[in-house]
Amino acid sequence: MIEIRIHGRGGQGAVVASEILARAAVKDGMRVAAFPFFGVERRGAPVTAFCRIDDKPIRIHAGIYEPDYVIVLDPKLMEFVDVCQGLKPNGEILMNTTRSKEELGINKPNKTWIVDATGIALKHGLGSETAPIVNTAIVGAFAKIFPKVSLESVLKSIEEAAPTKKDANVAAAKEAYHMVKEA
Amino acid sequence: MIEVMTANYAAAYAVKLARVGVIAAYPITPQSSISEKLAEMYVKGELHGKYFLVESEHSAMSMLIGASYAGARTFTATSSHGLALMHEMLFWAVGARRPIVMAVVARALAPPWNIWGDHMDVMSERDTGWMQFFCENNQETLDTILMAYKISENRSVMLPSMVIEDGFILSHTYEAVDIPDQDEVDDFLPPFDPEWKIDFNDPRRFGGLTMPDWWSEFRYRIALDQEVARKKIVEVDKEFERKFGRSYGGLVEFYNCDDAEVALVLAGSAVGTAKEVSDKMRERGKKVGVVKLKTFRPFPAEELKKLNDMVPVVGVFDRSYTFGYGGALYSEVRNGIYDPAGGALVKNYVGGMGGKDFTPKNMEFIFEDLLRIKKEGKVDKMVEWINIKDGTGRW
Amino acid sequence: MVEAPKTYKDLPSTPITFFTTEDNKTGTWRTIRPVIDKEKCTRCYICWKFCPDLSIEVEKEGDYPNVDYDHCKGCGICANECPSNAITMEKEMEK
Known part of the structure; x- marks a missing residue:
């Protein structure tokens, strides 16, 4: 079983990112459970969403404390949230950033992937300069580093889950898939 | 679909x-x-x-x-x-x-x-x-x-x-x-x-x-x-x-219970977590069973009575509490399986209330506690609240 | 300063906070902020009357109303009620 934790801020679409990931994994024949941290939601506040992916039905109904992957939608969160908390020693990090691992202050040996999801989202007209909607781009990038979920299924899932701008969201995911690189 | x-x-x-x-x-x-x-x-x-x-x-x-x-x-x-x-x-x-x-x-x-x-x-x-x-x-x-x-x-x-x-x-x-x-x-x-x-x-x-x-x-x-x-x-x-092609046992489902040493009765979403933990503990030779209470009313007392022949110790996990007594499931299960000739020992575990996460670790604690009771042959405490900030540092 | 509780024994016997709601700085919840145009404001204090969060302050009669941005959640009721249209809701800048 693979456990994923997604960090974002209210309004960035962390919960929808977990839903898209879950939909894609099911299309690729896996079983899933995706859920938000059940807090009190408001725009701008730190949001955490989770996703479990496995080959067999997921029966466990409890939180994720030691994720295999951490996805960070907003690097500014790192100032007050320990995004690496509990990350498995062989776990991997995917960050929306243009900075390097050192600049970000990640002093963990974990494999770290970076993609400029904000730049990609804005290029495709998703959200605004102050509030870019980066969830679809980041899930596209995740498909690259997590080969059990195919890009094709991610794109189909975005079409299902995105309420508007389906084409732009699909294009952003596709671009992020090709742009993501190791930090 | x-x-x-x-x-x-x-x-x-x-x-x-x-x-x-x-x-x-x-x-x-x-x-x-x-x-x-x-x-x-x-x-x-x-x-x-x-x-x-x-x-x-x-x-x-x-x-x-x-x-x-x-x-x-x-x-x-x-x-x-x-x-x-x-x-x-x-x-x-x-x-x-x-x-x-x-x-x-x-x-x-x-x-x-x-x-x-x-x-x-x-x-x-x-x-x-x-x-x-x-x-x-x-x-x-x-x-x-x-x-x-x-x-x-x-x-x-x-x-x-x-x-x-x-x-x-x-x-x-x-x-x-x-x-x-x-x-x-x-x-x-x-x-x-x-x-x-x-x-x-x-x-x-x-x-x-x-x-x-x-x-x-x-x-x-x-x-x-x-x-x-x-x-x-x-x-x-x-x-x-x-x-x-899907069944939920009707009134009650016995999981991993056939050769179990102890069993835990519970209802709702925590059942899945209990099944998962039960499988994991069995890999380590600890035979713990799970009883899923699908139906609470009508209460499946006859079905649960079978537990007396299956295991010497039964735990009941409650996500609620009847103040002044114990968990609601507990009082029903204990009453339901009561056997004047003896029967299983029953202990109540209360937790996972008000959204407190009920983790596999918590579940494992319960199973270990039941195995301990089996070994000691007596229930030390009728009700145990799980994962409470009680200053003991054990949670 | 009250010490944070460590066990259930440290809790008050009824669910109450250790502080007043003033310590809960709800201003960070805001996405739009009310801005009062003193040129248009007639000091009728209708905004003060309608604010559901006591976030419009009037020091003394005759003063212009002030917004308590530490607590204003940006609901926009003041702007909606102002008869002189002296209050506009402006977008919060990203922090």
Whole structure:
């Protein structure tokens, strides 16, 4: 079983990112459970969403404390949230950033992937300069580093889950898939 | 068709598939997305029946009783304070013998204010005469609503059903759900056809005053028909399995119990976690079993009695508490399996209330504690609260 | 300063906070902020009357009303009620 934790801020679409990931994994024949941290939601506040992916039905109904992957939608969160908390020693990090691992202050040996999801989202007209909607781009990038979920299924899932701008969201995911690189 | 959705959406799809005639609801967290989805389906013209946004949960239940008298299949959903506000009309639905189906997205009652999951609201309605079915996951939520209509509307049952999904833990978690075809559901669930309904060609009065000489007899029939329901629940579960390939054990499911040393009885979403932990512990040679209480009313006492022959120690996990005694499931299970000749030792574990995460680690603690009791041959403590900030540092 | 509770024994016997709601700086919830145009404001104090969060402050009669941005959640009721249209809701800058 693979456990994923997604960090974002209210309004960035962390919960929808977990839903898209879950939909894609099911299309690729896996079983899933995706859920938000059940807090009190408001725009701008730190949001955490989770996703479990496995080959067999997921029966466990409890939180994720030691994720295999951490996805960070907003690097500014790192100032007050320990995004690496509990990350498995062989776990991997995917960050929306243009900075390097050192600049970000990640002093963990974990494999770290970076993609400029904000730049990609804005290029495709998703959200605004102050509030870019980066969830679809980041899930596209995740498909690259997590080969059990195919890009094709991610794109189909975005079409299902995105309420508007389906084409732009699909294009952003596709671009992020090709742009993501190791930090 | 496999779709990824929350238990709340799964409930809404079940209502659509059941061709419900009248839905009346009032929003409350964490139920709201059931009634919102149904409202959306209604506006899009996808629903068979009508949707009414009423001014309170009390009104929602009142409206459904009337609609059901008129011959409509009915549905509502609520949580916590909403269910508590409905309390009076819950008795009415039973006394009037209206087979209403209601999704209860189980949630704590305030204060302190809390919107998260536990079973306090549900357990407080134990004595109303409603049937109560717990769900372990999202698929089971959809399937149980379909089964609940079939059981409730059986002319020899005619009692309402609560289908219980744990607040947030299921209601806001996305899982893969197999949505059956409408044809298959129509074949499984025929239209509602009550023996008695409002008929302008045969005018009657409904639910009027009954003098003391006959009132108890009406109550006695409810008591007997809960017993009939016991059989129907098992039958309907079997029929559902034949049609859809999924079974939930009807009243109760024994998992990993055949050669178990100890067993844990519990209900709702924590059952899955317990099954997972049970499998893991078995890999380490620790034979622990799980008993899933699918149906709380009618209570499967006869089925649970088998535990006396299976294991020397039984644990009961409660997500609620009856202040001044112990957990609600605990008192029922202990009473149900009571054997004057001896029988299993029973201990109560209380936790996972008000949304506190109930982890595999917590579950493992319970199983280890039960194994310890088995070894020592006695229960040291009737009730143990799990994962409480008690200063012991053990959680 | 009250010490944070460590166990259930440290809790007050009824659910109450250790502080007043003033310590809960709800201003960070805001996405739009009310800005009062003193040119248009007639000091009728209708905004003060309608604010559901007591976030419009009037020091003394005759003063212009002030917004308590530490607590204003940006609901916009003041702007909606102002008869002189002296209050506009402006977008919060990203912090």
